[in-house]
Amino acid sequence: MSAVIDDAAWLAHRYDPDHDAFHFRRVARTVRAATPFLTDQHLGDEASPLVLRRSDCAAAAPDQRAPVHFLFHSAYCASTMLAHALDQPGVATTLSEPVLLNDMIGWRRRGADPRMHGRVMDDALAMLGRGFADGEAVVVKPSNIFNPLARGALTLRPQARAILLYAPLRAFLLSVARKGLWCRLWCRELLENYLADGFVRLAFEPRDYFRQSDLQVAAVGWLAQQQAFAALLGWAPERIASLDSETLTRDPAAAVAAAMNHLRLACDRAAIAGHPALARNSKSGAAFAPGERQRDLAAAETAYGEEISQVVGWAEAVAAQAGIPLTLPKALPTG
Numbered sequence: 185m186s187a188v189i190d191d192a193a194w195l196a197h198r199y200d201p202d203h204d205a206f207h208f209r210r211v212a213r214t215v216r217a218a219t220p221f222l223t224d225q226h227l228g229d230e231a232s233p234l235v236l237r238r239s240d241c242a243a244a245a246p247d248q249r250a251p252v253h254f255l256f257h258s259a260y261c262a263s264t265m266l267a268h269a270l271d272q273p274g275v276a277t278t279l280s281e282p283v284l285l286n287d288m289i290g291w292r293r294r295g296a297d298p299r300m301h302g303r304v305m306d307d308a309l310a311m312l313g314r315g316f317a318d319g320e321a322v323v324v325k326p327s328n329i330f331n332p333l334a335r336g337a338l339t340l341r342p343q344a345r346a347i348l349l350y351a352p353l354r355a356f357l358l359s360v361a362r363k364g365l366w367c368r369l370w371c372r373e374l375l376e377n378y379l380a381d382g383f384v385r386l387a388f389e390p391r392d393y394f395r396q397s398d399l400q401v402a403a404v405g406w407l408a409q410q411q412a413f414a415a416l417l418g419w420a421p422e423r424i425a426s427l428d429s430e431t432l433t434r435d436p437a438a439a440v441a442a443a444m445n446h447l448r449l450a451c452d453r454a455a456i457a458g459h460p461a462l463a464r465n466s467k468s469g470a471a472f473a474p475g476e477r478q479r480d481l482a483a484a485e486t487a488y489g490e491e492i493s494q495v496v497g498w499a500e501a502v503a504a505q506a507g508i509p510l511t512l513p514k515a516l517p518t519g
Contacts, residue, residue: 188234189244189314189478192277195222196241196311197233198253199304201296206241206284206311213316217271217461221281221327222262242307242380246376252313253447254346256334256416258409259352259374260359261429262477267325268461269440271314276448284308285326289333293380303331305333306340321449331409332381335416345447348413350381351429352408353510355481357492362484368398375405384408386506399491403499411508426512432516433477435461435518442516 188194198207203321207229211222219226255270255278257263264280271278272465275327288308292301313322326334351359360367375393379383393401417424425446432439437457444451456462465476485492503510 185236185244188236189311190246191301192314192316194234195282196284197230197282198223198307199238199284199291199308200235201291201304203235204238204304205235206238207235209233210312213271213273213277213494215267216277216327219280222279223281223283238304238307241311245307245310246377249310250313250315250319251321251448252309252335252341252344253321253323253349254337254344255323255349255443256346256413257325257328257349258329258331258356258406259328259412260350260356260363262432263325263349263382264413265436265461266347266349266427266432266440266443267323269436269456269459270323270443270447271461272449272452272455272459273453274317274320275313275444276323276375278323278325279312280325281327282312282324284312285324285330285333289381290331291328293377302336302340305336309337309340321447323447328409329377331412332378332383334412335419337418338420344423346416346424347424347443347446347516348424348512349429349432350406350410350413350426350512353403354492354496355404355429356406357399357495358481358484358488360399361488361492362480371398371405375401375408378405378408381382383412385411386502397491397495399495400498403495403502407499407503407506407508409504410510410512411506414509417512417514421514424498425514425516427516427518428511429477431515431518436476438518439465439516442518 193210193212194208195211196206197209255267266279267278270276288305312324315322440456441451441453
């Protein structure tokens with residue numbers, strides 16, 4: 185048991201509430217660095233996971249926990265690139281969208297007892313928060329479906345710091361438009377889940393969403409996340425900072441250095457500048473040319489600009505009525 189818990193290569197991958205057990209699979213650090221998301225789609229199916237009772241895992245966990253920090257994001261904002269760039273041996277290891285946290289939100293949605301859910305979440309974070317080396321911090325980048333539980337996770341880890349990464353509204357909508365039908369459908373699914381979580385606090389009736397276009401639905405999801413992020417910043421301003429995707433991609437090395445300073449990680453600017461994550465597409469692994477994101481957005485602007493301008497104007501009016509800032513405060517100092 186302790187050999188598994190002491191070895192960070194054994195990734196805590198799933199939680200089974202029926203048996204109160206964690207499922208582990210071996211994922212080497214090099215595999216994590218080359219994989220956009222720690223999901224079965226990208227890692228491959230694991231036919232024989234190692235199944236351990238949660239109580240046994242908790243008993244075997246070390247008394248001295250590694251520092252755990254969070255990178256919460258609202259999608260299409262270069263979060264995977266930032267997460268991978270923060271992975272530096274001896275300093276920090278990162279987890280990009282571990283399925284275990286998706287299980288936490290899904291179980292809660294199915295009616296988990298809140299007290300039991302809190303205990304399991306604490307143990308889940310302990311299992312994820314295992315570094316590869318002594319003194320190595322762990323930075324967790326959950327999927328954005330986990331955002332309704334962001335405050336709970338930060339409450340369970342009062343020493344944790346967090347970065348809230350987001351794309352500006354227009355850039356977000358341009359990304360959705362250029363990615364096509366599957367992305368528009370994903371935005372509808374995300375909003376459906378956020379509504380089930382009680383995460384959307386805007387002045388819409390349920391029937392209103394049926395009357396909205398795909399990009400309006402995408403904008404509502406963005407507004408819900410922006411509203412929650414602003415509330416998080418107001419709740420714990422000393423622990424949380426914001427960063428927007430255009431600042432990140434304009435000068436990635438400077439943004440990564442600022443992120444490491446905020447997370448209180450030892451910052452080696454030479455190591456950052458030479459990090460492979462800054463030179464490749466985080467999804468495909470292909471070489472990433474400087475300015476590629478900006479050129480993609482400009483092409484989308486040409487194709488969809490008129491429709492997006494209409495949706496942005498509508499969303500800005502909704503934001504003004506709800507008091508949602510389009511630009512988050514407490515921005516990381518990257519200059």
